[in-house]
Amino acid sequence: MLAQAGRAHSTAERQGIDQGALAASGCVAPAQVAAGLFSVRLPVPFSPWHVNAWLVEDGAGWTIIDTGTGDAASKTLWEQVFADHLAGRPVTRVIVTHFHLDHVGLAGWLCARFGAPLWMARTEWLQARAALSEDAGLALTQQQRLHRMAGCSDGFLAYLAQTQAFYTSAVKPLPACFVRLRDGDDVVIGDTRWQVLAAAGHAPEQICLFDAGRNLLIAADHVLETISPYIGVVAAEPEGDPLGDYLAALDRFKALPPETLVLPSHGAPFHGLHERIDALLAGHARRLDQIIGICDQPRTAADIASRLFRRALEHRQMKFAVGETLAHLNLLIRQKRVVRNGLGEAAHLYAVV
Helix, strand or coil: CCCCCCCCHHHHHHCCHHHHHHHHHCCCEEEEECCEEEEEECCCCCCEEEEEEEEECCCCCCEEEEECCCCCHHHHHHHHHHHCCCCCCCCEECCCCCCHHHHHHHHHHHHHHHHCCCEEHHHHHHHHHHHHHHHHHHHHHHHHHHHHHCCCCCCHHHHCCCCCHHHHHHCCCCCCCCCEEECCCCECCCCCCEEEEEEECCCCCCCEEEECCCCCCEEEEECCCCCCCCCCCHHHHHHHCHHHHHHHHHHHHCCCCCCCCCCCCCCEEEHHHHHHHHHHHHHHHHHHHHHHHCCCCCCCCCHHHHHHCCCCHHHHHHHHHHHHHHHHHHHHHHHHCCCEECCCCCCCEEEEE
16 A cells, blocks of 8 residues: 555645645644643655654653654754744753654754753664664665566666665654663653554564553554555565564554544544544555456566556666565465465566465
């Protein structure tokens, strides 16, 4: 399920509206969500064009949860928030839910600016550090091989060479040490105890935070109301099963109270956690069945991806479509519903068992 922009964003795209200006509109003033908890909406240069960070009163200071991308516009917005809304109290801790650039991008800058510690899951911290220091040539080789084996065109493989520096350009260097967050931990912020819930799939060890006293869930990118989180195979782990991890994590979150208020990283807070989880599970089940139908004869992952989406996919969309398709195919292989065939460097072919 390739993540789709909301209706307003799709209209803006058709009309050629500057997406940066659209996202920045109304992104400055923090909005109170609950006592001592505020959302800060920051622009990002790709759909869905914004990310929600969270500003939480923490005794004599403030905790920031997620940070936006490491660019001048986001820095300027944060500086305005600091000047207008911190009431002279410092940021004393920075929590990052996962390593993706719109969540971790300014973590290093914020930590350095306030002398604050960084709190993250270990896998996410290591993943971010690895992405910042990876060999660009080797990473490109891995990306091109993954997509060549998926049956992508030579033109697409050439496109990949133009996108390799995106992470390092949008993420500031991280602190050399961090405080580890683990599934089941309790984190006390001000007078509130938040339970750490690990949610693999979208990222290896994405963390969410649940306040049982008020039934509040900071859900990161795990549960979104109007779009499906991206779940895709990555070049460093071509045999991975991120979709299996994601579905298992979704199922675990149904243990939370049905009246929970979900605070997502994209979009507005919403109720209906259980209904949304059911919809996400059903959507992936439909996609798995669709792929079974498409694999009535041997096909490449790129061919399958093209048949799953009705519109023509430009290169960036194709990258995500292939990653998601591979995630579904890897799960189907584990379920013994699909087999993969291929010799040497020839593109893999997938067919029903």
